Amino acid sequence: MSLLTVQGARASSYRFSPRMRHHLQLWLLLMPFLAGALLLIGLPALITFGLAFTRYDALGTPVWVGLENFAAIIRREVFWIAVRNSLLFAAIAAPLQVTGALLLALLLHPERRGVHLYRSSIYLTTVIPDVAFALIWLWLLNPLYGPINALLGWFGAPQPAWLIESGTALPALALMAATRVGEGMLLLIAARQALPVVYFDAAMLDGAGRWQSFRHITWPLLAPWLLLLLVRDVVVGAHSAFTPVYIMTGGGPGYATTLLPFLIYEEAFSHLRIGQAAAMMAVMFGVIGLLVGFVFQRTRGWGYGDDV
Amino acid sequence: MATMSRKLGEQAVAALRRGAPASKLYSFAHVVIRPGHTAAHLWHGAALLVAVIFLLPLVWMTMASLQPIGLPPARAWTGFPAGVAWSNYAEIFRVIPLAQQLGNSFLVSTVGAGVTLLTASWAGFAMVQMSPRVQHWLVGLALLLLLIPANAVWLPRYVLFARLGLIDTYTALLAASLMGTKSLFVLMYYWSFRRVTVELFESAWLDGASVWTGWRRLAMPLAAPTTLAVLVLSFSHYWSDFVDPLLFLKTAARFTVAVGLRSLQQMDVTRWSLLLAAVVVMIAPVMLLYIGLQMWLRDEPDFARRVLRRLFD
Structure with a gap:
């Protein structure tokens, strides 16, 4: 085997200069990543967009129908319910998640004794697989036998029926999503530690209190990271909200927790209306794409680039 | 606050150097130590409270998984009135084919992590050698x-794999590992290799080393911590992956533990300890890997001492 490789390399050296061979080898190493990125992400993302203009049931050949799918989905009430639910979900979960991560980072950024232990305990809850996390919360939120309501009862607080009631089901799912703050916390700890200590020393010499230091130094300097984290939570949330809905509520009660990813899954794989599912996907990512584009335009030059 | 106490401490040391009597230092010590201690206690109290809140569900869950089955779950925490049912952990392997699913998951995750390691490091390595543009x-x-x-590519991937006849095979689950699973892993290697000075690679190329040799002999040994991190992250990615096996696997015998656990969600309330026991079994490997990674990354060869230092340092 090795002999063959050596001979192959020799043979190719007659045709290519060593410099060219070197570059050829480099591109060869890069090839799996580039090919995979193209075939598994780039093209599929484009095809999703293309399928939105076709009628397709995954068996026959797609038939071009123009804008018919878009016209169909905007006439369906369930689509608008899912849009509203998704927006509400993101509006509750993402800001809570970022605020939680920021508070934890502010508490746990100093390199004190035992700080790793505290950070690890919080980060550990982030690495729990989605399915396991959903099953744990299914138990935690059970109105009759769950520990959360037992705890609330102990304090004499009202005990909602959580996932069983349409008013509380979506907020409960959003709260559950908001507890996954580990990665955001680590990012913000790193960002906070990167701020020069002299700023804070200078502020303290000028008699600034803790709140003033935070308000005028930490907050403006961390703002780009917070924004980036907010966008990430919205984008990732659009995907990761699928598993809890699928496991815990099935979109119910009624349509109270039908989020867009779940509706798209149902459309595509239960009803085989792939065209309509793709149209919903296109709308969802159109909105997210606009948001991300806006933020990237705003954050250009904020230190998030190839020189990380 | 900390800076201020440090300054006071330096003043105290300077005073001692100038020959001030030790008794004089009390006033310094008083200022330096007392407020610092109170603040430290407060900080530890707050940090501990937060850590406990985050860990509480896991502790509750583990305890609830040990309650004997057949009884309705206790309304409030009552300890173990009916004894500790370790047998739940044996029972769960009889109720669902958990051993088979764990084996499947282990196979998929190991192969996925191994392939990811190769492709992500190749890509990261090649990127570092390219021109800045x-x-x-x-x-x-x-x-x-x-x-x-990921859900932006659900539909075409499903159609693609269906056309290629890959539905219900592990190839469909593992396809993404050929591109390094996530571009994050490629970036991790890229950032890690960038810390190696360019001259080191340049001299290797001048000596006529092939790119392959440079990757294997120079780059990889220098990026060992990154390799470890990528292995742990990609292993737990495949271990936790729910949507891909849900979409692509049809035969129950091929289910990974993530989709296998789904069958437990409808379990009767009196058998919830089994559900939670299965969850504990699924979570444990990922947790252990992360804890291990955290400790290993402190680049301490003596593992046990590292654990102890972590706990008491």
Whole structure:
């Protein structure tokens, strides 16, 4: 085997200069990543967009129908319910998640004794697989036998029926999503530690209190990271909200927790209306794409680039 | 606050150097130590409270998984009135084919992590050797790919794999490992290799080393911590992956533990300890890997001492 490789390399050296061979080898190493990125992400993302203009049931050949799918989905009430639910979900979960991560980072950024232990305990809850996390919360939120309501009862607080009631089901799912703050916390700890200590020393010499230091130094300097984290939570949330809905509520009660990813899954794989599912996907990512584009335009030059 | 106490401490040391009597230092010590201690206690109290809140569900869950089955779950925490049912952990392997699913998951995750290690490090290594302009574009591409959520590609991937006859095979689950699973892993290697001075590679190329040799002999040994991190992250990615096996696997015998556990969600309330026991079994490997990674990354060869230092340092 090795002999063959050596001979192959020799043979190719007659045709290519060593410099060219070197570059050829480099591109060869890069090839799996580039090919995979193209075939598994780039093209599929484009095809999703293309399928939105076709009628397709995954068996026959797609038939071009123009804008018919878009016209169909905007006439369906369930689509608008899912849009509203998704927006509400993101509006509750993402800001809570970022605020939680920021508070934890502010508490746990100093390199004190035992700080790793505290950070690890919080980060550990982030690495729990989605399915396991959903099953744990299914138990935690059970109105009759769950520990959360037992705890609330102990304090004499009202005990909602959580996932069983349409008013509380979506907020409960959003709260559950908001507890996954580990990665955001680590990012913000790193960002906070990167701020020069002299700023804070200078502020303290000028008699600034803790709140003033935070308000005028930490907050403006961390703002780009917070924004980036907010966008990430919205984008990732659009995907990761699928598993809890699928496991815990099935979109119910009624349509109270039908989020867009779940509706798209149902459309595509239960009803085989792939065209309509793709149209919903296109709308969802159109909105997210606009948001991300806006933020990237705003954050250009904020230190998030190839020189990380 | 900390800076101020440090300054006072330095003043105290300076005073001692100048020959001040030790008794004089009490006033310094008083200022330096007392407020610092109170603040430290407060900080530890707050940090501990937060850590406990985050860990409480896991502790509750583990305890609830040990309650004997057949009884309705206790309304409030009552300890173990009916004894500790370790047998739940044996029972769960009889109720669902958990051993088979764990085996499947282990196979998929190990192969996925191994292939990811190769492809991500190759890509990261090649990127570092490119011209700055190409590097800039490739990093941009990798960051862009990070922002495309997985469900944007559900439909075409399903259609693609169906056409290729890959539905119900592990190839469909593992396809993404050929591109390094996530572009994040490629970036991790890229950032890690960038810390190696360019001259080191340049001299290797001048000596006529092939790119392959440079990757194997120079780059990989220098990026050992990154390799470890990528292995742990990619292993737990495949271990936790729910949507891909849900979409692509049809035969129950091929289910990974993530989709296997789904069958437990409808379990009767009196058998919830089994559900929670299964969850504990699924979570444990991922947790252990992360804890291990955290400790290993402190680049301490003596593992046990590291654990102890972590706990008491």
